[in-house]
Amino acid sequence: MVEQLGLRERKKQLTRRLISDTAIDLFLASGFDSVSVAEVADAAEVSKRTLFAYFPTKEDLVVHRYAHHEGENAEVVRRRTARQTPLIALRAHFLDGLLRRDPVTGLNDDPNQIALYAMVTATPSLSARLLQFYEGSERALVQELVTGDGADELIARLAAAQIVATQRTLLMDNIRRLTNGTRAVDAYPDAVADARKAFKLLRSGLAEFGLG
Template identity: 55%
Template sequence: MNANRPGLRELKKRRTRTAISEAAIELFLDHGFNQVSVARVAEAAEVSKRTLFAYFPAKEDLVVHRLADHETELARVVRARPSGTDPLTAVRDNFLRGLRERDPFTGLNDHPQTLRLLRMILDAPQLVARMERFKAGAERALTEALRDTADAPELTARLAAVQIVAVHWALADDNARRLAHGESADARREGAAADAEHAFALLENGLRTIGSTGQGHRSTTR
């Protein structure tokens, strides 16, 4: 029985975290991010402000929590790529698959709740700024994945990660903004796929050797 207690505590923590986040999102969507106080969220979630801040150190984290799994998605794709597949191809194929499956990470998802969340983020400068930190986290995780799996030197891995994340981010942002302004995901899909193919082709010449031979410029930066 004692061996099970840590698992039960962790389960309770996850449930509390989810309950707080769901209460916050509901309030933010109904009233606006800037119009809802942390105290009001805590009251709706039936927790103290102290408990809320223990799970979410900043108000913006209540929203970004919904996207947390995506922060390291590109890194996971690179680490899990099939043998013989270079990192850029793996990321491109994952993005194109995401478009077909309407993955919110590609920006091509027009589910009403997703669109409401997107519009809320775009309308709140604090959330837009917080997403930039999210982007930086994605770059760090991808840098590590390229360094560890593609035998890329630190500087090479970091520069490649910045480029890949920037392209992925720009494509997803363009899709999301189009949908936020009324275009449907079905109408956008063909154009989104063409834009993705074009964007990754622009990267290909500079990054095609990353992970394909295990060789590259060796910087003294570590």
């Protein structure tokens, strides 16, 4: 029974990936607003009902590439070492993401990824959906800081808002670098310097509360 469940889950993941890849290929070729959900379903050879079972909105076909990171900040804080503060753990994780060219840092210059970045930033509905992802990330981080670290709720909310806003600002700056033609390898030193500067600024405000 366990093996059957494992196989079913793998099939679901493959179907989800097929639908998303098909949608993104169509969107990049013709424009997000020019392609209907019905066209995506036809191209992926699934029904609209199946498509919506995996992706509740058209925007989710694209933004889910980022949305699976929604609980990542909270998870990083939860799994940090005993010697790390929440902010130090998040800083290390972001710097590692830059090194690995994690798309969520904005520093991935694969041609399809750059085209995806450009489409998301140029399409209001996609930008709005991406903002919802950041709001979800913020809520999850607040919960972890309060329940896992015993932080005051107001302090936790303020800290999470600043941390997530900083990550988003760094992401957008890196996207601008790459969409303006800079290679990731060339942008990397400035991206690291900016991240270090940003987290240093955060630490100066959060250290007093044991979060920096």
